[in-house]
Amino acid sequence: MKNILWFINIILALYACSPSGSKPVEMLEDAKKPEVTDVQQVQLNAAQIQMANIQLGEIEKKTVAAEIVCRGTLGVPPGNRYKITPPMPGFVSRINLLPGQAVRRGQVLLTLEHPEYIDLQSEYLKVKSQLSYQEKELARQKTLAEKNATAQKNFQKAEADFLRLKAELGGLSVKLKLLNIQPDQLSEEKISKSIRIYAPSSGYITRIHVSNGDMVGLENSIMEIVDKSHLHAELQVFERDLVHLKEGQEIQVQVANASLPPLKAFVKLVGQEIDGESKTVDVHAHLEEVPEILKPGMWVNATILSKAKNVWTLPEMALVRNQKEYFVYQENQSGSFEKVPVVIGQRQGDIVEVKEGIQQLEGKKVVIEGANYLEASLQEMDAE
Numbered sequence: 001m002k003n004i005l006w007f008i009n010i011i012l013a014l015y016a017c018s019p020s021g022s023k024p025v026e027m028l029e030d031a032k033k034p035e036v037t038d039v040q041q042v043q044l045n046a047a048q049i050q051m052a053n054i055q056l057g058e059i060e061k062k063t064v065a066a067e068i069v070c071r072g073t074l075g076v077p078p079g080n081r082y083k084i085t086p087p088m089p090g091f092v093s094r095i096n097l098l099p100g101q102a103v104r105r106g107q108v109l110l111t112l113e114h115p116e117y118i119d120l121q122s123e124y125l126k127v128k129s130q131l132s133y134q135e136k137e138l139a140r141q142k143t144l145a146e147k148n149a150t151a152q153k154n155f156q157k158a159e160a161d162f163l164r165l166k167a168e169l170g171g172l173s174v175k176l177k178l179l180n181i182q183p184d185q186l187s188e189e190k191i192s193k194s195i196r197i198y199a200p201s202s203g204y205i206t207r208i209h210v211s212n213g214d215m216v217g218l219e220n221s222i223m224e225i226v227d228k229s230h231l232h233a234e235l236q237v238f239e240r241d242l243v244h245l246k247e248g249q250e251i252q253v254q255v256a257n258a259s260l261p262p263l264k265a266f267v268k269l270v271g272q273e274i275d276g277e278s279k280t281v282d283v284h285a286h287l288e289e290v291p292e293i294l295k296p297g298m299w300v301n302a303t304i305l306s307k308a309k310n311v312w313t314l315p316e317m318a319l320v321r322n323q324k325e326y327f328v329y330q331e332n333q334s335g336s337f338e339k340v341p342v343v344i345g346q347r348q349g350d351i352v353e354v355k356e357g358i359q360q361l362e363g364k365k366v367v368i369e370g371a372n373y374l375e376a377s378l379q380e381m382d383a384e
Contacts, residue, residue, distance in 0.1 A: 040338060040339040040378075041332075041336060041337065041338045041339065042329070042336075042337045042339075042374050042377050042378050043335055043336050043337075044335045044337070044374075044377075045335060046335070049335065052370045052373040052374075053369060053370050054367055054369065054370040054373070054374075055367070055368050055369035055370060056331060056365040056366065056367060056368065057314075057315070057318070057365070057366055057368035058363070058364070058365065058366060059312050059313070059314055059354060059358065059361045059362060059364075059366060060312070060313055060314075061310055061311070061312055061313070062310070062311065062313045062351060063308050063309065063310050063311075064308060064309070064311060064313060064346060064347075064348040064351055064353060065305040065306050065307060065308040065309075065346070065348055066244050066305070066306040066345075066346035066347070066348075067303050067304070067305060067306075067346065067347050067348050067349075068237060068241045068244055068245070068303070068304040068305075068306070069301070069302075069303055070235045070236060070237045070238070070241075070280075070283070070301075070302050070303075070304065071235070071236060071299065071300065071301055071302070072233055072234050072235035072236055072283075072285075072299075072300055072302060073233075073234055073296075073297055073298060073299055073300065074231055074232070074233055074234070074255075074294055074295065074296055074297065074298045074300060075231070075232060075233075075234045075296050075297070076226055076227065076228060076230055076231055076232070076296050077230055077232075080201075080203070080226060080227040080228075080229070080230050081224070081225075081226055081227075082200050082201060082203070082224065082225040082226075082227070083221045083223075083224050084109060084197060084200075084221065084222045084223045084224070084225065085216075085218065085219075085220065085221055085222060086112055086197065086216050086217070086218065086220070086222065087178040087179050087195075087218075088112075088114065088116060088117070088120075088178075088179060088195075088218070089114060089116070089215065089216065089217045089218065090112030090113055090114040090116075090117070090195065090215075090216060091112060091113050091114060091213065091214070091215050091216075092110060092111075092112060092210050092211065092212050092213060092214045092215075092216060092222075093110075093111045093112060093113045093194060093212065093213075094110060094111040094212065095109070095110040095111075095208070095210065095211070095212060097109060097110070097205055097208065097223070098205070098208070099205050099206060099207060099208055100204060100205065100206075101204065101205050102202075102203070102204055103199045103202065103203060103204070103205060103225065104199060104202050105199055105200070105201050105202045106198050106199060107198065107199045108196050108197070108198060108199075109197045109198065109199055109222075109223065110196075110197050110210075110222065110223075111194050111195070111196055111197070112194060112195050112196075112197065112216070113193050113194045113195075114193075115193070117179060117192065117193060117194065117195055118191055118192075118193055120172065120175060120176065120179070121176065121181065121186060121191045121192070122191065123172060124169070124172040124173065124176060124183060124186060125186065125187070125188060125191075127165055127168050127169045127172060128169055130165050131162070131165040131166055131169050134158065134161050134162045134165050135162060137158050137161075137162075138155075138158045138159055138161075138162045140158075141154050141155040141157075141158040141159075142155055142158075179195045180195060180196055180197075180198060181195065197222065199225065200225070201225065201227045202227060202229075203225045203226050203227035203228065203229075204225065204226055204228065205223055205224070205225055206224045206225065206226050207223060207224040208222075208223045209221050209222060209223060210222050210223070226296055228290065228294070228295075228296070231287065231290045231294055231296065232265075232268070232284060232285060232286050232287060233251070233253050233265055233284075233285040233287065233300055233302060234282060234283075234284065234285075235251075235282070235283040235284075235285055235300075235302050235304075236275075236278065236280040236281070236282060236283070237280055237281055237283050237304070238279060238280055239274055239279045239280065239281065241304075242270075242281060244304075244306045245267065245270050245281075245283065245304070246267065246270075246306075246307075247267050247268065247269065247270065248266055248267060249266060249267045249304055249305060249306060250264065250265075250266055250304075250305045251264070251265040251266060251267060251285050251302050251303065251304050251305070252264065252265075252302065252303045252305070253265050253285065253287065253300050253301075253302045254300060254301045254302070255294065255298055255299075255300050256298070256299040256300060256301060257299070258293065258298070260291060260293070263287055263288070263289065263291075264287075264288045264289070265285040265286055265287045265288060265302075266285065266286055266288075267283060267284075267285055267304065268284045268285060268286045269283070269284035270283055270284075271283065271284075283304075285302070305348075306346070311345065311346075311353045311354075311355075312353065312354045312355075312358050312362075313351050313352060313353055313354060314328065314342075314351075314352055314354055314366065314368065315350055315351065315352070315368045315369075316347070316350045316351070316352050317350070317368060317369055317371065318366055318367060318368045318369075318371055319342075319344065319352060319371070320339075320371050320372065320374075320375045322375075325341060326341070326342050326343070326344050327339050327340060327341050327342065327375075328340050328342055328357070328361065328366055328367065328371065329366070329367040329371050329374045329375075330360070330361055330364045330365065330366050330367070331364065331365040331366070331367070332364075337367060337374055339374075339375075339378065340357055340360055340361060341357060342354050342355075342356060342357035342361070343355045343356035343357065
């Protein structure tokens with residue numbers, strides 16, 4: 001009844017505004033509301049179809065893969081991060097590097113000074129000299145012991161002293177090597193008050209915690225270096241998507257806030273523990289290429305692709321969602337569109353798998369653009 005009154009009011013209004021005796025047929029046609037012939041069907045005229053930009057297509061077979069959308073950050077393995085600490089306490093005497101600077105493996109990072117370095121080198125040379133003397137004494141006592149049984153005790157003492165000095169010299173040698181001082185090249189003329197700290201790996205300096213003149217102990221971190229050669233993506237995937245995860249799956253990684261094309265990666269490892277708060281599992285992904293602009297800690301968006309399969313599909317724009325259910329509109333005859341329930345499956349980009357409702361849609365024209373206009377018209381008429 002409301003539709004009839006609305007239609008009559010439009011006629012009267014247009015007739016009053018038109019010249020005497022004229023018939024506003026074309027304007028009436030354009031102003032006409034969509035006609036609902038059934039609670040699940042909408043009737044449109046040509047003008048309305050054009051205005052709503054209704055586009056038709058068909059359900060199609062396509063090869064698609066399930067997409068797991070997730071987020072994460074770029075990172076490096078723990079073995080590629082280095083905290084530089086002193087082998088012995090010392091004062092920073094020279095440091096000329098800056099955060100962000102590239103360094104090579106074996107490059108001098110800084111120099112430390114301390115009197116204990118001198119004492120250690122002197123002690124090494126002293127014990128080395130004593131060991132040389134004791135080695136000769138041991139040989140002499142051995143000769144005497146072979147000729148005189150009473151000299152056996154002296155030989156045993158000489159042997160014990162020799163072994164003690166040898167062990168002591170070995171310990172001092174290891175300490176010197178920790179200071180990057182080569183014991184076999186050390187002499188009284190080469191004793192130094194300073195030592196050099198070298199880069200353990202090529203990479204980039206991320207932090208420097210000291211300045212010239214600072215005293216650093218064994219517990220202090222002097223600087224930090226990161227080696228980006230094994231940069232990877234550390235992704236967090238929701239528990240519900242675990243069934244689709246397998247090692248080796250392809251991943252498209254998009255770096256947030258960076259004008260880079262998607263980077264190709266693959267699943268290397270899937271974590272074995274679910275985070276209790278976020279309900280996610282960690283996924284370790286290897287990148288095929290690592291552009292120089294990438295840095296550890298960058299945020300990334302990722303799409304993990306599961307095994308592809310050939311399924312019936314529709315464009316995502318063809319779908320209308322009503323709470324938890326999905327529908328599409330199929331054309332029964334020119335201008336007549338029927339609402340059909342469907343069950344969807346996996347998605348890939350703007351393509352969606354249709355799992356149920358295929359028989360009714362197969363071979364029919366389906367609205368692939370403008371479905372929301374039809375749904376709004378249906379809801380409006382249903383409310384009246």
